[in-house]
Amino acid sequence: MRKPVIAGNWKLFKSIGESTALINELKPLVAGAGNVEIVVAPVFTALNRVSDAASGSGINLAAQDCFWEEEGAFTGEVAPKLLKDAGCSHVIIGHSERRQYFGETDATVNKKTKAAMAAGLTAIVCVGETLEERESGRTFSVIEEQIQNSLAGIAPEGVAGLIIAYEPVWAIGTGKTASDEQAQEVHAFIRSLILNLFGQTASDAVRILYGGSVKPDNVKGLMGQADIDGALVGGASLKADSFAAIVNFGV
Numbered sequence: 001m002r003k004p005v006i007a008g009n010w011k012l013f014k015s016i017g018e019s020t021a022l023i024n025e026l027k028p029l030v031a032g033a034g035n036v037e038i039v040v041a042p043v044f045t046a047l048n049r050v051s052d053a054a055s056g057s058g059i060n061l062a063a064q065d066c067f068w069e070e071e072g073a074f075t076g077e078v079a080p081k082l083l084k085d086a087g088c089s090h091v092i093i094g095h096s097e098r099r100q101y102f103g104e105t106d107a108t109v110n111k112k113t114k115a116a117m118a119a120g121l122t123a124i125v126c127v128g129e130t131l132e133e134r135e136s137g138r139t140f141s142v143i144e145e146q147i148q149n150s151l152a153g154i155a156p157e158g159v160a161g162l163i164i165a166y167e168p169v170w171a172i173g174t175g176k177t178a179s180d181e182q183a184q185e186v187h188a189f190i191r192s193l194i195l196n197l198f199g200q201t202a203s204d205a206v207r208i209l210y211g212g213s214v215k216p217d218n219v220k221g222l223m224g225q226a227d228i229d230g231a232l233v234g235g236a237s238l239k240a241d242s243f244a245a246i247v248n249f250g251v
């Protein structure tokens with residue numbers, strides 16, 4: 001059985017004070033969530049204080065990106081082991097906004113994922129097609145290339161511990177969620193790719209999250225799909241009540 005993951009990507013929102021306030025509001029609301037891995041990803045500057053605020057709550061902390069080197073003359077970058085030091089257990093890698101605005105490629109996603117794993121972080125590796133790619137019938141080939149290249153050279157045991165997030169770019173921040181069937185179709189495809197590339201154990205264990213306009217009113221349908229193991233939530237993770245309602249989808 002794969003443990004469900006509900007992750008909130010706070011993107012470039014919230015000061016340190018606003019972030020810790022959100023955690024403090026969230027804690028009692030998700031205390032009864034039971035068998036759900038809860039993750040929040042605040043901005044870098046808030047990570048350590050959010051880690052303190054979340055201590056003992058079972059809420060896990062993710063960074064929104066990392067670099068692949070441990071240290072050196074790399075102005076502006078943050079190494080995975082420093083994210084661990086700040087209290088992170090997870091890190092989001094290759095979000096479509098990073099691919100779109102900051103030149104992230106499958107090759108850099110691959111290096112970052114390996115570095116994150118080496119530092120003991122759980123990587124949340126993002127993939128997803130644009131509207132143009134979907135409409136021209138290239139969804140599966142785009143996803144296949146992203147998965148193959150982003151995970152190249154990672155051992156099957158490593159892949160088993162990864163989290164993959166399928167986020168169709170056209171569904172992010174648009175209010176247009178993929179239908180349960182559209183999402184399940186791609187999730188099943190990703191799991192079959194993992195089976196072919198890394199074998200049965202990795203394919204059975206890897207958790208695949210859906211992201212793109214997940215809200216309290218659509219999470220249940222998505223989570224009811226066989227290959228959807230959780231959600232990566234943007235906008236609805238910025239308020240305690242809506243994020244808690246998503247975390248508590250099964251309660």
Ligand code: 13P
Nearest residue numbers: 009172173212213234235
């Ligand atoms: P929204 O939930 O705001 O569509 O964002 C999804 C996302 O990009 C999460 O990483």
